[in-house]
Amino acid sequence: MSAAGFAADQWTRAVGAGVDPHEYRYVTGGLGSVADWGPAFVRAGHGHLRRAQDAGSSRSAGEHLLTAARWFHLATLAPYAEAHRAAAEADRALGRALAVLEPGARQVSGEGFTGWLRGPSDAPGTVVVVPGLNSAKEEFLDLVSVLLARGLAVFAMDGPGQGVLAATTTFVPDYERVVGRVVDALGVPHVGLVGLSLGGYFAARAAALEPRVAAAATVSGPFRLDWAELPRPIRELIAGRAGGTDAARRFVHQVDLTDLAPRITAPLLVVDGGRDVIPGVTDGEPLARLAPHGTHLSVPHGDHLLGNARSDWLPRLGDHFAHALGAGEHPCQNVC
Template sequence: MTSTNTLPDVSTVFEIPGFLAQFAAGNRSRAIACGLDPDEYDRVTTAGPDTLAEWPAAFRRVGEAYLRVGERCAARGHDVSAGEAFRTAARWLHCATFPPAADHADTIVVARAADAAMRRAFGYLDPGVVRIEGEGFAGWLRRPVDAALPPRVVVVAPGLNSGKEEFHAVDEALLRRGLAVFSFDGPGQGVLVDTAPRADYHRVVSRVIDALDARADLDTRGGVGLIGLSLGGFYALLTAAHEPRVAAVVAVSGPYRLDWPELPLFVRETLTVRTGSPAAAEEFARHVDLTGTADRIGAPLRVVEGGEDITPGVLPAAHVSHDAPEAEVLLIPHGDHLLCNAQAAWLPDTCDWLTDRLG
């Protein structure tokens, strides 16, 4: 939910003078953490779009170029290169969906293309991956290679203008520690961006856990791990308050509460596009509030916050430490939103924290 402050009196972020450069700078670390090459990102954002409205098309062109690279590599029998190119395509296509595009139908098409590209990538890079879909969710189950016993599993929940293609670094870090990972899109996210976000997202995660519980190749007897990022951090905390099968939970840059009138224009506009109307967006934001709920979280809880992540209208999830008895807060002073500029300072230790608590 990367955002910027609103200074001029305008009705849309597309009217803010110089907002493209501001948006590109504000999302640079996020895109790099997603897996985009920094130099290529800089070239595309400086030489590609002239306005924020042109961002989706510029990023889509790069993604489609990588699809063609993947197809050429596949035709020559270079399977690893093909998989890597398709994965890069998926990442660029996902990043094309960052702005609240005026034509939401275009966002839907591109998000589906990112999902399809990642499906092709997994065919070469991780052929044992399993697609799992249910009411309100679709995602990929990945398991550590050569696990002697069914592994414990961590569920990864993305945020507002996010999706499962964004957090491969998180997935890979967990896999290297012997944990299975289910990274998914829920309502209003990724391949399901044609549906509206839901403030009762915990019900979706419960259905995810139902699906994982039914698998003999996973060990869910002691519960599952759950990590949520950005708005997904709120979703993770909300789920932990309602779902006893959450054995340990991590919230990264998540909100404790949203205050609609104070939110930056970018966040309000993104919510409006994703929910379908200003009224629906405001109603959704009103329900993003852990007051009276957080004290029900009994599972071990870590909140990861960046000291530079300050967004008007967002009370950070670190506030949950006042309510939840098992909560601990990891604050990285120089971290930005999602701590994309400080991944080494939180990701390895947090994955170890989850591994220790899942046993």
């Protein structure tokens, strides 16, 4: 694929992750090939680190650090030999940004997970944000902001084979155990759980098997995967995160929510984009239909992760968790 074609394919994902669309066009417009993607995005991230250093206020510095974290993460979307270093830089930039902007944010790590807990200590509920195949906690900062604005606490995490942990760990089939350890570490009685892309499968599985999941949502999550039909780039991505082709085949074989969906007793919102059509991937409609309290929100013009249709689902997802976890309505919600 040409660099221009790859950049076009990633356009709504990158904008959905919060980077400036004009800067995105500037950075990707200078690419000679897809191989240039990673280095160019890392340079963009370093540019924002320099702006943070030269900023005239701590607020501006923190905002540049958040932007740097986004660029470093997006550097990992194309094949890149230094992807592990970019993921580590994204992790560091996010930590530095939160230290400036939200001194109360707390890093929480344990076996197979790491992330940041944000929001009020007396929040009525906590939502755990689970990334997918090649996403990470730095990609969904805007989603976190929507949940924080509704008075919830949020733990955005990297799990095994994800984000900063991708260099040292691989996917695990029993993600519910990871979520269980997260809930233990957070010290809360229950959580909401939202998973994006492959993280939607992780979240749905955990909602079926971890009784402390009190509300759940999936965004562009698969109901079932078929190895033989998956496009080659996706098979290669899964192999890289699962620990080889054989491990990837075994992992994909387990991605089937047919038997687990009826066991999800928590309120469940399933979000899909009508233009998100990937061979070998069954979307979330059967999940919503089989779950006792499932609701399917299909946005006809939405693509994968619905970065091109955020207003059609993101506020509703925030309200879903606010209502299910007892946050009620944010006092500014109807007037701001």
